Amino acid sequence: MRGIHKRFPGVHALKDVELELHPGECLALLGENGAGKSTLIKMLGGAHLPDEGVIELNGRPVRIDGPQDALAAGLAVIYQEFNLVPWLSARENIFLGQEPSRICILPAKRERKKARELFEQLGSDIDPATLCRDLTVAEQQIVEIAKALATDARILIMDEPSAALSPREVEGLFKVIESLKASGIGIIYISHRLDEIFTVADRVTFLRDGAHVGTRTIDELTREKMIELMVGRSIDQEYPKEPAEIGDVRLACKGINRGAKVQDVTLSVRRGEILGLTGLVGSGRTETARILFGADKPESGKITLDGKELSLANPREAIASGICLLTEDRKTQGLVLGQTILENFGLPNLKSFSRYNWIDRGRERSSMLDHGKKLQIKMTGPDQVAATLSGGNQQKVVLAKWLERNAEVLLFDEPTRGIDVGAKYEIYQLMNRLAAQGKAILMISSELPEVLGMSDRIVVMHEGQVKGEITDVPNATQQDIMKIAVG
Numbered sequence: 012m013r014g015i016h017k018r019f020p021g022v023h024a025l026k027d028v029e030l031e032l033h034p035g036e037c038l039a040l041l042g043e044n045g046a047g048k049s050t051l052i053k054m055l056g057g058a059h060l061p062d063e064g065v066i067e068l069n070g071r072p073v074r075i076d077g078p079q080d081a082l083a084a085g086l087a088v089i090y091q092e093f094n095l096v097p098w099l100s101a102r103e104n105i106f107l108g109q110e111p112s113r114i115c116i117l118p119a120k121r122e123r124k125k126a127r128e129l130f131e132q133l134g135s136d137i138d139p140a141t142l143c144r145d146l147t148v149a150e151q152q153i154v155e156i157a158k159a160l161a162t163d164a165r166i167l168i169m170d171e172p173s174a175a176l177s178p179r180e181v182e183g184l185f186k187v188i189e190s191l192k193a194s195g196i197g198i199i200y201i202s203h204r205l206d207e208i209f210t211v212a213d214r215v216t217f218l219r220d221g222a223h224v225g226t227r228t229i230d231e232l233t234r235e236k237m238i239e240l241m242v243g244r245s246i247d248q249e250y251p252k253e254p255a256e257i258g259d260v261r262l263a264c265k266g267i268n269r270g271a272k273v274q275d276v277t278l279s280v281r282r283g284e285i286l287g288l289t290g291l292v293g294s295g296r297t298e299t300a301r302i303l304f305g306a307d308k309p310e311s312g313k314i315t316l317d318g319k320e321l322s323l324a325n326p327r328e329a330i331a332s333g334i335c336l337l338t339e340d341r342k343t344q345g346l347v348l349g350q351t352i353l354e355n356f357g358l359p360n361l362k363s364f365s366r367y368n369w370i371d372r373g374r375e376r377s378s379m380l381d382h383g384k385k386l387q388i389k390m391t392g393p394d395q396v397a398a399t400l401s402g403g404n405q406q407k408v409v410l411a412k413w414l415e416r417n418a419e420v421l422l423f424d425e426p427t428r429g430i431d432v433g434a435k436y437e438i439y440q441l442m443n444r445l446a447a448q449g450k451a452i453l454m455i456s457s458e459l460p461e462v463l464g465m466s467d468r469i470v471v472m473h474e475g476q477v478k479g480e481i482t483d484v485p486n487a488t489q490q491d492i493m494k495i496a497v498g
Contacts, residue, residue, distance in 0.1 A: 044403025250464025
C-alpha cells in the first residue's frame with residue numbers, strides 16, 4: 012500500500028500511509044485507537060476505497076471494490092467485531108458466500124468435515140452444527156478465524172483475534188499462525204496486547220494520527236519503544252495504580268446461584284477499592300456481574316449495598332441504586348450504534364437533564380462535551396453516530412454516560428479490551444480517581460498483568476465458583492493466579 016489517503020467528513024483518517032507485507036511474514040500493525048488501523052484494513056477487505064494511493068499485489072496494482080474482490084484477490088479479513096449470522100450454524104457461517112452455483116444441494120457433509128478439521132487445527136472442539144448465537148464469545152472468535160482460513164487466502168488480516176480467547180486458545184492461534192507462515196501466507200496482525208507482538212510478529216508498522224511513523228523489525232524493539240512510537244511519548248508506568256483509602260463494604264453478594272455458570276458465589280468490594288475478578292473464559296465472571304447489575308436474576312443467595320439487601324428486578328433498579336455496568340461487549344450491550352454519541356450519553360441520564368418533562372438539550376450537550384474533553388474522546392462532535400467511532404472511543408462514550416450518573420459502584424467488565432496502551436493508561440488513571448472518591452470498583456479482566464497491576468485484591472473463579480482470593484497483590488504472580496484459575 013503506497014501513498015494511501017482516506018478522508019471522511021471532518022476527518023483526514025489516513026495521510027500518505029505506506030505498508031508492505033512479504034510472503035510468509037507476520038507484520039504487526041500498531042497504533043492508538045483512531046490511528047487509522049481499522050480504516051486501512053477495511054480497504055484491504057473491500058469496505059473502503061482509498062481517495063489517493065495504490066494497492067499492489069505481487070507487484071501489480073489492484074482495485075478492491077468490495078468483499079468479493081478481496082476474496083478473489085486472496086485477502087481475508089478477521090474484523091475485531093464479529094461478522095457472523097447468529098441464527099446460522101458454525102458450519103454455515105464458515106462457508107457462507109462459498110456455496111456452489113451449479114447445483115442446488117449444498118455439500119453439507121463435506122463442509123461439516125472441513126469445519127471439524129479447521130476447529131481441530133485451532134485446538135477447538137466446537138460442534139459445526141451449533142448455532143452461532145449459542146456459542147460463547149471465545150467460540151465465536153474461533154469461528155471467525157476458521158471462516159477466514161476456509162477461503163484459502165494468501166494474505167490474512169487479523170484484527171484483535173485473541174481478545175476473547177483463553178491462554179490455551181491463544182497458544183493454539185500462535186501455532187496456526189506459524190503453520191500459515193510456513194506455507195507462505197502473509198499475515199497482518201493487529202493487537203493491543205504488546206506481549207503477543209514479540210511472540211508472533213517479524214516486523215511492526217506503526218500508525219499515529221492517521222500517518223505512518225515507522226516500520227521496525229521485532230529485534231529492534233522493546234516494549235517501551237513500541238509504546239513511544241504508538242503514542243508519541245514515553246509512559247513511565249504502564250499500570251499507574253495509586254493507593255486509596257479503603258473503607259467499609261459497599262457491594263456484596265453471598266451464596267448467589269444461577270445454573271451451572273454461577274454457583275454459590277460470595278464476594279465483596281469496599282469503598283475506595285479496586286477488586287480484580289478473573290478466571291479463564293467460561294469461569295462465570297461476566298455472569299456474576301450481570302446478576303449484580305440486575306440483568307439476570309439469581310436462583311438463590313442475596314445481594315447487599317451498604318449493608319441493605321437488594322432485590323434487583325432489572326438494570327433500571329440497579330442504576331437507580333447507584334450500580335453501573337461497563338459491559339464486556341460494548342457493541343451490542345453498551346451502545347445503540349445507530350444513534351449519536353449525545354443520544355447514547357443521554358439515555359441513562361434523561362431524568363437528570365429533564366425539567367417538567369422537557370429535556371434540556373443545551374445542558375445535556377454541554378455535559379457530554381465536558382466528559383468528552385476529560386476522557387479525550389476523538390470525535391467530530393456529539394452528533395457523530397456511535398458506530399463510526401473507533402473501539403476505544405466507543406468504550407469512552409460508555410464510560411462517559413456512567414460517569415454522568417455519578418454511580419457509587421462500578422462494574423467494569425473487560426474495560427480495556429481492544430484499547431491501545433495510551434487509552435488504557437487514561438482509563439487506569441480514571442479508575443484511580445474514582446477509587447480516591449470512595450467509589451467501589453469491580454474490575455473483571457482476563458489480562459493477568461492488568462489484574463495484578465491495578466487491583467487491591469483479586470478474586471479468582473473457575474467453572475462458576477470462587478476458587479481463591481489473593482490479598483498480597485504486590486507479591487503475587489501470573490502463575491499464582493493461573494494455579495487457582497485452572498481449578
